[in-house]
Amino acid sequence: MDERRGTQLRRYLVMLVVLMMLAVACSTGEVPAPQQEADEAEAEGGGSIEVAAVFTGEEKKSFQAVLDAFSEASGHEASFTSAGDDMAAFLGNKIEGGSPPDVALIAQPGLVRSLADDGSVIEANEEVSAALAENFAPVWAELGSVDGTLYGVYFKVSNKSTWWYNIEVFEQAGVEPPADWDEMLQTAKTVNASGVPWVSMGGADGWTLTDWFENIYIRTAGPEMYDQLANHEIPWTDDSVIEALETFAELVGDEANLAGGREGALQTDFTTSVNQVFTKDPAAATVYEGDFVPGVITEEAGAKAGTDFDFFDFPAIDGSEPAVVGGGDAAVALTDNEAAQDFLAYLATPEAAQVWAERGGFTSANQNLDTGVYPDEITQRSGEAIATAEAIRFDLSDLQPPEFGGTTGRGLWLRFQDFLKNPDDAEGIAAALEKDAAKAFKKQS
């Protein structure tokens, strides 16, 4: 018995060791490969960079195409590395280990600022700022700078003033896209009566609610006040904030307007909030969010632009001027690498934007990009809006200190969820917001 077990064991172990040896042998054969490639590239006079971004799926493929195009145009090698879903943790970890990626695409200006403060990002060179000046409205260079020093190029941006609707539901209810806020409330009543609630809200993700507020605020208070609020030059208890909240309450105060009521909205995450509008049995007629919504729709629910869904601009409130709230991913250099600067400069060109624009799911603020290259009329419209907009403002919550503007369960995200729970309490919410903001800004200075 023991004898048999012994032999069996020995056979297993021999097998295992052979397997392991094989693996080690393979590994020594393969590991140096990337290094070799890099050396070859270097030999041709090009550098090599690693670019980190949070893209997955289609976005990753499209961004890879941009990297390939860059390699071809510049002779540098560029490789993609995924940052998972938490860019801040990814960079924090890699910086601490002394090997950050050469370039990272960062969606939170607050993160760029904190990296700039401790010297982890590298200033963009002349070439980059020249390319920016040539192709972008000045606002984008300002947004890419911290305290007057340019670090980032906003390569991929989003128009966050687009309101998406299910065309079939609109047809069944016999309504047209509303032109202003009051008309919108009227349309909502009709659509509700048709059996489909007016709007789907992804309240479980606090950021969708801040986007709502920003669009309302820029229309009720105007772009100048918006800037002041963004910099906390006026308090959150300001009358203008109360007014915007009360306007917001006109919509969310009536539970019938929301898919699943307020309770349902609070439990719906962004992806679900989009897809439940565009499935076969829609839970709502519309969903408001940025122009990245089609990316979510086409992937999961399979609806088609133009025939199944379309968007209208966020409606004007009391005759407000057209305004766009935008966001974006800024490419910043994290290593002192010539090729990294070349890459930033390349991202600022219309050629780079065109590579991804043609593939869809992408909006550029590049003014010299021919909007004809967008694959459909919808992206074209939202792209034109952002490239030509006069009153364009960056997503306000992204400009706040992260613990106030971009953290689950805190600050803006939490307070707007509280507001959705209890929309009658505009004053109380404003007071709570001011308390949080004061704390966050004090810490920052």
Place this chain on the structure above:
Amino acid sequence: MAVLFLGPALLFVGALVIYPTLDTVGQSFRSEAGAFVGVDNYKAVAETERIKTAIKNNFIWVATAPAIITALGLMFAILTERVRYSTAIKIIVFMPMAISFLATGVIWRVMYEPSPELGFINAATGLVYNTFNGPGAYPDAKVLPDVPLEQAKPGAPIVTTEEFTAGESALIGLTAVAEDDVPADSVQAAAPQAPADGLGVVVWRDFKPGGGVPGELEQGEIGLPGADVEVLSATGEVVASGTTGSDGSVTFSGLGEGPFKAQVAESTFAQGFAGVDWLGPNLVTPAIIGAFSWMWAGFAVVVIGAGLAALPRDVLEAARVDGANEWQTFRHVTLPLLAPVLGVVFVTMVINVLKIFDIVLVTAPGASQDEANVIALEMFKTTFSSRQYGVGSAVAVLLFILVIPVMFINIRRFRREN
């Protein structure tokens, strides 16, 4: 000589376990810039909401998961002892142990999908729920304001506010019924010809493109077949009931003079099972504990099973000979003898649960990750995401302090055994 044998081990343990541990303790009293800040970092730990949630969740984990897993293990070990295919069952339950936390997380995210159409758990729950409580024909239907109908609360019957006498017809126009939810055989709604000694009722979709006039039965508005209609006497008793046809109408005869009211019954508005959002903010921690228990039950089964096999047969036999029944034998003989083994399983699980990280990171979707937060995860996020090295280190030290009692148990046990 000993140095030769111990050298490599001491090098690795010294450089990568002991030194960093001391360094982290040091860092927890310093700021990011390196200045000594006393217990400021620990104060931040005590004050930060996210970290408090993490600590609270870790307590929930410790209070539930080890007990659940030990109980599951005991149950399986005892039950499988009685059947001949015990090995097969043990292998099945044990198999998840070979799988990574990551794969477990992925597996259970698929299981926990909130829609009953996609998630197995919700589909199974829905199957049971709908057997007793199936959805009505028009679960979302409502009444428009300013029409002579009332509904006490969503889901309650919709009753006419007016009274009718024999030979009349009651109009019940419902709204918020999506066109897709109306059966395909539905046709233009029409008020029925009421019998002289009874009542006619029509239930229809009081909406046409653009809205239409509330309360008015117009051309282009369709009937709602399949609605359960009841006729109420003046005292509010149900005197007749029926179901609407394809034009939304139904008639009742032989009722007498009246007056009557008509209502669409509650059953028409019953909500079917909509699915539980297992990984939503409220249930995420229990849900992940469920997945974790699935993974680790096998460990408990194997260890407790081995303990059970090692029990002295004669003691058990003696108990049976003395006339103890199965339960008494289990309660008074088996359980006390197994206690040390159960203790080992329990303590092992406590340590595992205190350090829980991967499964939470993977299973909790972004939207509820903060509600699912645990200490080990918070340490990673504070350190690398927020780059608060001092606070992050303090969180790590907190975790260390929590496992120290177990460390002493280990040392004492080791000393006793030698």
Place this chain on the structure above:
Amino acid sequence: MAAAAERLPGEGSRSRLGRVGRALGRGPLHLFLLLMALFWLTPTFGLLITSFRSSAASAESGWWTVFTEPRQLTLEPYKEVLANESLVQALFNTLYITVPASLLVVLIAALAAYAFAWIDFKGREPLFLLIVALLIVPLQMALLPVSRLFGNLGIFGTIPAAVFFHIAFGLPFAIFLLRNFFIGIPTELLEAARIDGASELGIFTRIVLPLGMPAIASLLIFQFLWTWNDLLVALTFTASDAIPITVAIQQELRTFGANLDIIAPAAFLSMIVPLIVFFAFQRYFVQGLLAGSVK
């Protein structure tokens, strides 16, 4: 392979079918155990089915609909994953991290365990108690300082970084386990060898290692599975083209539903090797577990 794993328990019960039939009197017990077994298999089975569906299909209906509509099943997700260079690279990286980490832990721990068991030296007792104490140090205590250390050494983000960390944190348990086993080797055997003039190294390789094989095998398997399945260490210490499959999958989780046709097959591929090891060496795995359920 995974399918074979699913089938295995069934085969066991089939061979005993006759006896099970006779035991039908205890119907409720059997029914209960059958249901529990099904419940334990369902989640893994669900992922297996999901891994053969497109993500569009997974967004539309549950995996169990394949029983009525088997046409949904497709090899496409696996083709995609196997054609994806970075995922394949990640699978190999897992192997490159796991193999050396497992072998070296066992080797280094065996040496140390021998010293603790059979070589008399000053401070043996307290040093071993220290090892026992280190058994449960959370690795969170080391993440930040070791990141910096590896950064200074220039190996942060590489495969060796993960290997070294796994070795260090695997050692206390490994030493503890092996020392407890080695100490049970009959003294006479060692005495005899010493009298024959064998060196300590000779005794170690010719007597202790062969006799210690059962424990070493258990440990090897334990360490292999532990390292293969790790996420946290790799997430912290590896980067770009050195990441193992667990990290590569974790990076796809941001859009779970849309990427399910990558995540599910990749997760299943990552499970194959541990499941083979598990089924092939189950006994040793269990032994290791019983010996060391203190970690």
